[in-house]
Amino acid sequence: MSIKLKRLVNPYEERMLEFLHTCVEADYKIHTQVSLSQFCAIDSPIDWDLRKFFFSSNVDALITDFDYRPCLVFEFQSSYHDNTEARERDRKKATLLHLARIPLIYSRIKDFGLLHLSSPDEQAIFNLFTGKEREKAELLIRKYCQLPTENQMELVAW
Template sequence: MSLRIKRLINTYEERMLEFLQTCIDENYKIHTQVSLCQFCEMNGYLDLELRRFFFSSNVDALITDKDYKPCLVVEFQSSYHDSLEARERDLKKATLLTRAGIPFLYSRVKDFGLLQLYSQSEKVVFNLFTGDGRENARNLIRKYYTPSIFVNV
């Protein structure tokens, strides 16, 4: 058996990472394909299905602060995520991230060049060709990864 190297990310993920890099300042870092169990710890009971998923699942992009504390997860969605099986995995991941208290966003390119960034409660659209909505997309990302001044008050 032989092995060969392959790219860590595809071209869509590469473009998303390039965009994310323009949204964060020098006090934050982006990490790709990080296992959930690398940045979350189990603290209490998880049913068997969620426990298995916890140890076998990665996130697409993790933004950390300069001390490597997780701040935001961004999941890159494609038409592959429309299947029932993929939606079930996404729901498990969302459940675990919510329990850990880590905010997360989804990104998806739709309708030829429209980047949608969305959370459970809001959505922005950024036109990759014209640039329309770019600042709204940046602001949404910054809103989620930047800690509130009221945290730990």
């Protein structure tokens, strides 16, 4: 029996993380593949199915401030997320993040190099080849990384 090492992220996730690093200030940190239960706590009864999902789900990228308080979650989407089961998992994750008051942005490359970033309220489309509209994409991300943390969630002291 043997165990092999594998990469933590795939090439698409790697490019997205490189892009995110250019968007956030030095005071912010980007963490990958973080379990929801590492940065959120259930403080009141929730649906059993949602609770079970909470303890078994990760986010693709979590941006925290300098004190490791969550500011923004990034989910990297692909055509895999078009199937029914993946959409249901995405819905559950979005519900839990909404309950925790942590903003969520989806990213997806479509149409030959157009990076689509979307939150429930807005969207930005950035051309990865020409750089057109990059500022709008950066502003969308930076907007959430500048919100006062106390407005997003009440932290649980361990």
